[in-house]
Amino acid sequence: MAFQMSDEEFDSATTEALDLIPPDLADQLDNVAIFVEDTYEPQSWENPSTVLLGLYEGIPLTERGGEGWSMPDRITLYKEPILQMCQTREEVITQVTVTVIHEVAHFFGIDDQTLHRLGWG
Secondary structure, three states: OOOOOOHHHHHHHHHHHHHOOOHHHHOOOOOEEEEEEOOOOOOOOOOOOOOOOEEEEOOOHHHOOOOOOOOOEEEEEEHHHHHHOOOOHHHHHHHHHHHHHHHHHHHOOOOHHHHHHOOOO
């Protein structure tokens, strides 16, 4: 059974996770918008049963060139699948933290394979 948590509590857990990012790294999260949505809607080319906990959309710092102005990068957390896998508030906070760190790492150019090896998968 999924843990129940209000939108406000989930947003607070997300803010707490973002606050754990060291200041020198957080200062580099310029032009990044953070969103919370209920669930991920798979794209037409994806398996319709795809479930994501989070998603980074943008150009990682390691791939940027001399682009001029660009839209903000976007990190989205998906509340319902996170709550589905958790039984307690502490588990939710831990999973939100892992998901935030995972998606922020993508912003810095760290791939899934490396994140899984480091325990942030």
